[in-house]
Amino acid sequence: MTARSPRFLIVRLGSLGDVIHAIPAVAALRVRHPDAGIDWAVDPRYVEVLRLVSAVDRAVPVDTRGGFGALARTVGELRRARYDAVVDLQGLLKSGVLARLAGGRRTIGLPRAHLREPLAGLFYGQTLDPGPDPHVIRKSLSLMRALDVTDASIAFPLSVPATPTGEAAVKAIGSDAFVALNPGAAWPNKRWPPERFGALAAGLRDRVGLRSLVLWGPGEEELARRVVAASGGAATPSPPTGLVDLFDITRRARLVVSGDTGPLHIAAAVGTPVVALFGPTFAERNGPWAADDVTLSRADTCACHYERRCRRTSPCIDDITLDEVLSAAEARIGRGLV
Numbered sequence: 001m002t003a004r005s006p007r008f009l010i011v012r013l014g015s016l017g018d019v020i021h022a023i024p025a026v027a028a029l030r031v032r033h034p035d036a037g038i039d040w041a042v043d044p045r046y047v048e049v050l051r052l053v054s055a056v057d058r059a060v061p062v063d064t065r066g067g068f069g070a071l072a073r074t075v076g077e078l079r080r081a082r083y084d085a086v087v088d089l090q091g092l093l094k095s096g097v098l099a100r101l102a103g104g105r106r107t108i109g110l111p112r113a114h115l116r117e118p119l120a121g122l123f124y125g126q127t128l129d130p131g132p133d134p135h136v137i138r139k140s141l142s143l144m145r146a147l148d149v150t151d152a153s154i155a156f157p158l159s160v161p162a163t164p165t166g167e168a169a170v171k172a173i174g175s176d177a178f179v180a181l182n183p184g185a186a187w188p189n190k191r192w193p194p195e196r197f198g199a200l201a202a203g204l205r206d207r208v209g210l211r212s213l214v215l216w217g218p219g220e221e222e223l224a225r226r227v228v229a230a231s232g233g234a235a236t237p238s239p240p241t242g243l244v245d246l247f248d249i250t251r252r253a254r255l256v257v258s259g260d261t262g263p264l265h266i267a268a269a270v271g272t273p274v275v276a277l278f279g280p281t282f283a284e285r286n287g288p289w290a291a292d293d294v295t296l297s298r299a300d301t302c303a304c305h306y307e308r309r310c311r312r313t314s315p316c317i318d319d320i321t322l323d324e325v326l327s328a329a330e331a332r333i334g335r336g337l338v
Contacts, residue, residue: 007037007081008147011099012089013062014043016243016262018136020269021286022089023053024154025140030055032149039081041074041098049243054157064094079103085147088120089140096120108146114139134284154289156269158247166248168239169213179204179212179329180250180267181235182258183227184220187308189280189315190259194223196322198230200257203326205234208333210254213238215246215263255333257325259317260286268293273335275328279317280304292335294328296320 008029012022019042030038039058040050050059062074079102086104088095091114099107100123109115109124121127130142141152170176183197201212212235216224224237238249246266250256256267257275260283267274268288276288278297282305287295299305302316310316 005035005037006033006084009083009086009102009104010040010089011095013095016046017265017286019046019049020265021136022140023156024137025144027055027155027157028141028149028151029144029147031151052158052160054159075101087143091115091120093117093119096123099123136286137289160247160251160270163245163248165239165241165245166252169249173211173213173236177210177254179210180215180253180256181212182215182263183223184217185259185261189304189308189310190261192259192277192317194226195230197227198235199322200325201231201235204329207330255329257329273332275332277317277320279315280307294332296324296328
């Protein structure tokens with residue numbers, strides 16, 4: 001009788017940036033187990049992202065807000081798959097419970113000291129210490145050692161299509177050589193002032209001859225308008241974008257400048273040079289990982305770490321000056337052309 005190929009389930013429900021950061025662990029798992037079935041339990045909002053990841057066979061939408069009935073049906077579907085191992089890369093109570101309920105032969109997670117919600121550790125049958133490196137990408141990669149993965153290379157096996165919105169963005173900016181600026185973020189604490197983004201666009205036009213495309217999401221139209229208004233004609237707003245459009249647009253850009261939010265991590269994943277602006281969060285945990293990318297951070301002086309809103313008069317990210325960002329952007333563009 002021929003032995004069946006192993007089946008693995010990855011649990012990483014969200015958020016967008018954290019889903020992006022989990023891709024290298026799954027890529028390494030695929031290299032080690034090329035014939036395995038690899039499924040990924042994810043928030044329904046990010047299913048379309050996982051469809052771009054060639055290492056994933058199936059994205060299983062898990063709506064934790066959809067009521068008990070829908071969740072029970074999803075759990076039943078997972079249990080019928082008879083996974084050889086379920087790996088929780090999230091470390092929350094809800095992800096730990098889901099990992100155990102999936103009914104795999106093994107349930108694997110990080111030890112309690114490395115979990116955002118230590119009670120999640122009660123639901124793991126096996127834990128591995130990831131070592132001292134704080135970055136979530138390498139933590140997730142280290143957890144794959146439980147499945148005989150020894151290659152810790154960071155890779156993003158993405159198949160990104162050209163989208164009509166990506167083509168429209170290039171047409172709007174009038175050139176296929178442009179900088180993408182992302183002034184928005186779900187946390188107000190992570191947003192660099194839009195007027196400085198506008199001044200940055202003007203400076204980049206004058207110094208390196210590149211115009212800027214301003215990315216925006218739902219509810220951020222006014223933010224994008226303020227950037228464009230402050231740019232002196234150097235910036236243009238992007239068309240409305242979906243997640244796949246963001247992959248296409250950021251891979252076309254010469255540079256992406258953004259705070260700690262999804263578009264920044266998408267840009268880094270597709271290999272576009274980035275300048276990352278960090279305020280209340282730690283770049284050592286989830287910032288850019290490429291050696292040439294630039295991070296400007298005020299986390300060392302922040303009084304509101306991992307809080308959505310600052311308790312000061314102005315957020316610590318405001319302390320990052322225009323001159324710092326302009327110099328970093330100019331230098332990073334130069335290195336990207338070498």
